[in-house]
Amino acid sequence: MSVETMNRNEGKNQPEVGRDVPRLESRRKVTGRADYVHNLSVPGMLHAKVFRSTVPHGRILSIDTSEALDAPGVHYVLTGEDIRAMFPHPYYGPAFHDQPVLALDKxxxxxxxxxxxxxxxxxxAADAVQMIVADYEELEPVYDEVEAVTSPVVVHDVLKPAGTFPDLKHLHGKRDTNVALDYQLRRGDCDAAFSAAAHVFEHEFRSQPVMHVPLEPMVSLAVPDHDRLTIHTASQSPSFVRMEIARLLGWPENRVRVMVPHLGGGFGAKLYIKLEALVACAALIARAPVKLSLTMEEQFYTIxxxxxxxxxxxxxxxxGRITARRCEVYWNGGAYADIGPRVTQKSGFTAPGPYDIENVSIDSYALYTNRPPAGALRGFGIPQLVWAYESxxxxxxxxxGQDPVEFRRRNLLRNGRPQATGTIxxxxxxxxxxxxxxxxxEWAKPFDRGSGPVRRGRAIAIGFKASIAPTTSVAIVTVAADGSxxxxxxxxxxxxxxDTAMAQIVAETLGIPTEEVTVVHPDTDTTxxxxxxxxxxxxxxxxxxVKRAAEDARERLARLAEEAGMPAQDSYAPAEVFRKRYGMQAGTVTGTGSYIPEYRSPDEDGQSPKVTPYWMIGATGVELEVDTETGHVHVTRMVNAVDCGTPLNPKIVEAQISGAAIMQFGFTMSEEMHFDAGQVTNASFADYxxxxxxxxxxxxxxxxxxxVQSGGPFGAKGVGESATFGVSPSIAGAIEDAVGVRLTELPLTPEKVLRAIRAAAGDPLED
Incomplete structure (x- = not known):
């Protein structure tokens, strides 16, 4: 693999930003010294194991825990009613308070x-779980996202909007339906534009349920201490966890402490509340530390x-100019909304693609079904959309009869033009x-398409993503007396x-080496x-x-230098300022900074002059071979290009691009959760x-x-998802280029490819 930063920062003096600094935690990880929640143990700790439903939809008639409670070593067996007896409103969720700590009633x-x-x-604990017996009145389930729109089966009788995020304040759901969010956008007059169009194309594309499978499964440990609770957890959102647990318990936030050490992967799986509510309630009931570590299989039932x-x-x-586009997107959110409504809205408004289209109509639906909950996963819904519009x-x-690259060139948006929301x-x-x-x-050069049973093809796809807004970030930079x-x-x-990229921003602003910056792990008592x-x-x-906090610290150092009577000049080494001011190596300077991007809520037609602070762009091109006798596809070459503004650390950006592309490659070619009557049948690496x-x-x-990203720190913006966008449609396009068949449902397995080839030849495979 290789990375190339094209004409970047030539002649600029940026010794820290733009430098390939090795990741600060790398030595601790490779020597096995990095701390993870899985390794954490505290005195008196109880281990939790979960008894899970075996039916997809049903009323709970009874739960017999007596035998489990008498098992050796067991201290408590808790049900939803035990939780509700102590915590009257034991529900959580970032969009709706719809998920019970343990199942209640249904x-x-x-x-x-x-x-x-x-x-x-x-x-x-695991042995005792096998002794629990539950009895249900089974109800009709609904699994498909399109069927869920009109199905008489209603997963939730009552909807309780959380009201957590400003962009979801309007969220109320549709009572007596499975629609958690119905997002609409209207621009221009689609009906008139379709009537006047020279050509009209209609297609349906489907994507499958997949799992994040971080190699570190989810784990949380709650430790009660008098009137406080400390939660050690593998989480991507410690601030939200503290806020939501405090709300659930009815406590002020300062009584809840959330600490996050290293994470062994997340990809969106460890966002918001996952295990934290259960261990918090269990620990307070048991008055002892409680740790819950999921197995890999259990992750498939979690998100x-x-x-x-x-x-x-x-x-x-x-x-060949696109004049109108109508999009209907149905999102299978599973049994609980999690952050699905935000995915539905934030990605939904980009459904027309990165194209300049005057007439747009979008309907994007978040649906409840009787499958495991769905949430954020690297791309936040964008890969599903790019799969469709680029195909x-x-x-x-x-x-x-047009070259696919020329077709895109003719229709792509340009800076200064409005996207479908009206945002420029x-x-x-x-x-x-x-x-x-x-x-x-080398698109313009001749391409060898192969001969015999193995045929070759190539294709390109491009996508874009709007950043989530509005959100808030706060940072604190502390400068020690020695200048670190x-x-x-x-x-x-x-x-x-x-951590490394943020340290580089501090170092660049203060004029010190990145290696002299320590990043404190998230701890809501201190961070x-x-x-x-x-x-x-x-x-x-x-x-x-972070940049603002470092600038604040730098300004405070300048004032300290002034107080010390140091002659005015561009800059002093921080250690020199402290020595001059205090006569010795002493003192501390602290700078703070916060950032909230500009955001304007969309109107009733989904229009907004500022719906996002920036756009992420990614394109993928592939060359591949298709064995027409077996349907096997071998991608021989993949090219990924991204716009991430000015990269803070090019080596880290390289890893992010390749990692994102490989992850989406798996979702494209092989990964899929299989269900039988609502039961996941391949919840292990042996089968998934x-x-x-x-x-x-x-x-x-x-x-x-x-x-260069306007308004970004040193011209930078995010890159972790950009290389996911074009992978699936470029591979499907290259398959069609090779053998003339178009697949419209992921993943692109050999069986699907072979069936399509045989069907096109008039010799379909028998089922």
Whole structure:
């Protein structure tokens, strides 16, 4: 793999920002000294194991815990009623307070927590779980997101909006339906534009449910201490966890402390509340520390990625310009909303794609079903959308007899033009990203399409994403008397390198080496508020807060120098200022900074002059081979290009690009959660196949285009998701380029490819 920063920062003097600083925590990780919640043990700790529902939808008639309670080593067996007896409103959730700590009255999916055993060791707890017996009145389930819109089966009888986030203040859901959020956007007159169009294309694309599978499964430990509660947890959102647990308990926030050490991956799985509510309630009832560590299998019952159905209708004029687009997107949110309504809204308004279209109609629905809850997963809904609109872009170009690259060039948005929401595109290197992939794939040169049973094809796809807004980040920079610094933030480094990048911002601002900056792990007693580590927001939002905090510290140092009578000049080494002011190595300077981007709530038509502070752009091009006799697809080369503004650390950006692309490659080619009557049937690495080293393309190239993000810290913006956008549609497009068949449902398995080839040849495979 290689990375190339094209014409970046030539002639600029930025010794820290733009430097390939090795990740600050790397030595601790490779020597096994990094701290994880899984390794944490405290005196008197009880281990929790969960008894889960075996039916997808049913009323709870009885739960018999007597035998489990008598088992050796068991201290408590708790049900939802035990929780409700102590905590009158035991529900949580970032969008709706719809998820009970333990099932109450009903179960809504197979795998839902129904009871919990607290024992002296995890083996005793696991044995006792097998002794619990529950009886249900089974109800009709609904599994499909489209069917859920009109189904008489209603998953939730009562909807309780959380009111947590400003952009979801309007959220109320549709009573007596499964619609948690119905987002609409209207621009222009689609009906008139379709009537006048030279060509109209309609297609439906589907994406499958998949799992985040972070290699560190979810784990939380709650430790009660008189009138306080400390939660050690593998979480991407410690500030939210503190706020939500305090609300659930009816406590002020300062009685809840949330601490997050290193994370072994997250990808959105560890956002908001996952295990924290259960261990908090259990610990307070047991008056003892309680630790819950999920197995890999249990993660499949905890959070997934939204399956989706995307119906897209596009009108095109005689020259191949898109004149109208109507999008209907159905998101399978599972039994509990989690952050699904935000995914539905925030990604939904980008459903028309990065194209300049005057007439747009969007309907985006968050649906409840009787499947495990769905939430954020690397891309926040955007990969599902790009899969559809870029697949259709290839279909349209082929039908019109146009080169697919030329078709995109003709229709792409340009800076200064409004996106479908009315927000003007700014600092978005869409064309540059596309042209980088075109150039690196040598698109204009002849291409060997193979012969015999193995055929070759290639394709390109491009997508974009709006950053989540409004959100808040706060940072504190403390400068010690020797000139070194510490940075306190609640942004969580889960492998993406954010600690190192944030330290580089501090170092650049203060004029010290990055290695002299320590980043304090999130601890809500000491580190300030940050909404969450998600959506590639940290570089821009937290980065701006960090830069402001470092600038505040620098200004305070300047005032200290003035007090010390030091002659005015551009800068002094911090240690020199302290020595001059105090006559010795003494003193401390602290700077604070916060950042909230500009945001304007959309009107009733979904229009807003400022719906996002910035746009992330990513494109992928692939070359591949298809064995027409077996349907096997071998991607021989993948090229990814992104606009991340000015990269703070190019090596970290390289890792983010390749990691995102490989993850989406797995979702494209093999990964899928299989269900039988609501039960996940492949909840293990033995059956759920993520890509191994022999599966990924042998040639992968990553490129960072020359760009600067206006308003970003040192011109930077997020990159963790950008390389996911174009992977799925580019592979599907290259398959069609190779063998002439178009697949519209993920994943693109050999069986699906072979069935399509045989059907196109008039020789369909028998079922």
């Amino acid at each position: 179960v809504r999916y197979v795998g839902e927590p129904v009871a919990v055993v607290l024992a002296e060791d995890p083996f005793a 997934t990625k939204h399956a989706s159905t995307f119906r897209i209708k596009t009108g095109v004029d005689a020259d 259709q872009a290839d279909i349209i170009a082929r039908e019109l 595109m700014e600092s978005a290197a869409i064309h540059e990203v596309l042209e980088t992939v075109v150039e690196r794939l 610094a510490s940075l306190s933030i609640s942004t969580v480094d889960m492998g993406q390198g954010s 300030p508020y940050d909404m969450a580590t998600l959506g590639s927001r940290s570089t821009f939002h937290t980065g701006n807060a 196949k993520i890509p191994g080293i022999h599966d990924i393309p042998p040639l992968m190239d990553e490129y960072i285009v020359d760009a």
